Amino acid sequence: MKCFSLTSFNSTADYDNQIVPLLRRMINLNELKLYLSIIRYDSTYIDGIQLHDEILINMTQLNKFTFSIKTTVFNKNIQIDLPSNEDIQYSFIRRGYQHIGSYVQQRITKNEGKCDIYSLPYDFEYFVIVDNSFEGGMFHKVRHLVMMYSYPFEHRLFKLISEDLPFLKYLRIHNDQPQKNKQHSSTLIKFPHLTLLHLWLAHVDYAEEFLLKKNTHLPHLLNLYIGYESLATLTNNFTNDGTYFNFDKLKSLDIEGHFVCPENFKNYFPFL
Numbered sequence: 001m002k003c004f005s006l007t008s009f010n011s012t013a014d015y016d017n018q019i020v021p022l023l024r025r026m027i028n029l030n031e032l033k034l035y036l037s038i039i040r041y042d043s044t045y046i047d048g049i050q051l052h053d054e055i056l057i058n059m060t061q062l063n064k065f066t067f068s069i070k071t072t073v074f075n076k077n078i079q080i081d082l083p084s085n086e087d088i089q090y091s092f093i094r095r096g097y098q099h100i101g102s103y104v105q106q107r108i109t110k111n112e113g114k115c116d117i118y119s120l121p122y123d124f125e126y127f128v129i130v131d132n133s134f135e136g137g138m139f140h141k142v143r144h145l146v147m148m149y150s151y152p153f154e155h156r157l158f159k160l161i162s163e164d165l166p167f168l169k170y171l172r173i174h175n176d177q178p179q180k181n182k183q184h185s186s187t188l189i190k191f192p193h194l195t196l197l198h199l200w201l202a203h204v205d206y207a208e209e210f211l212l213k214k215n216t217h218l219p220h221l222l223n224l225y226i227g228y229e230s231l232a233t234l235t236n237n238f239t240n241d242g243t244y245f246n247f248d249k250l251k252s253l254d255i256e257g258h259f260v261c262p263e264n265f266k267n268y269f270p271f272l
Contacts, residue, residue: 005033013039023055034067042078045071045115048092068118082113101137136164148174154181162189172198179205189216196223200256204230218246228257242268
């Protein structure tokens with residue numbers, strides 16, 4: 001076998017006991033592509049040293065290694081000082097890998113940590129952002145983005161995403177925390193290719209961020225998932241001018257929650 005690709009969108013705890021032994025046997029590979037979401041217990045993040053010493057050192061014919069690996073660690077039984085983002089970067093430099101991106105999540109609890117490592121330019125359609133520490137990069141192939149965190153996503157981050165993920169088509173936000181720094185009026189954000197926006201598990205601030213035309217330009221938004229309470233709050237119970245919102249092109253509206261449809265509901269969504 002000369003080429004091998006492994007993709008796992010669901011999290012797995014079998015990296016060390018199944019995936020690593022499998023890859024160690026593939027000593028004749030020319031190309032390797034990995035998209036993995038990994039859970040580890042009482043351990044540390046996967047970094048450049050581990051990838052090299054446990055897998056890549058055996059692949060002497062490998063010419064191309066493309067990867068995106070997210071590690072979530074839960075350390076309840078032992079105390080481990082998890083590496084910083086600078087530590088992760090240095091672990092790749094030490095093994096001679098230069099074009100690498102990474103970001104380590106700001107710690108929420110002392111027992112849990114998250115870290116993303118990926119080759120650059122980024123070569124996958126899917127990406128996950130878990131906090132405001134994402135620093136951008138080359139993500140022109142990304143079409144699907146999931147954002148989930150228990151602290152607010154701020155305007156600066158959405159501006160960065162609009163610039164570095166310019167061909168984004170599907171965005172899902174899981175965050176019930178209100179924004180702290182509202183700077184919507186300062187800069188218009190543009191997502192020219194976004195067709196689906198999923199806000200079921202998002203605070204109303206994110207609906208305001210994306211669905212008000214004065215904040216974000218969404219010329220091709222076709223599908224919207226939103227909670228009824230957020231929609232009612234955003235439109236002031238459907239009394240605000242419908243032209244203020246990015247509803248012009250919607251062909252699909254999926255509303256979470258029970259509600260009685262207002263009389264003028266259709267006026268906001270002309271193509272439904």
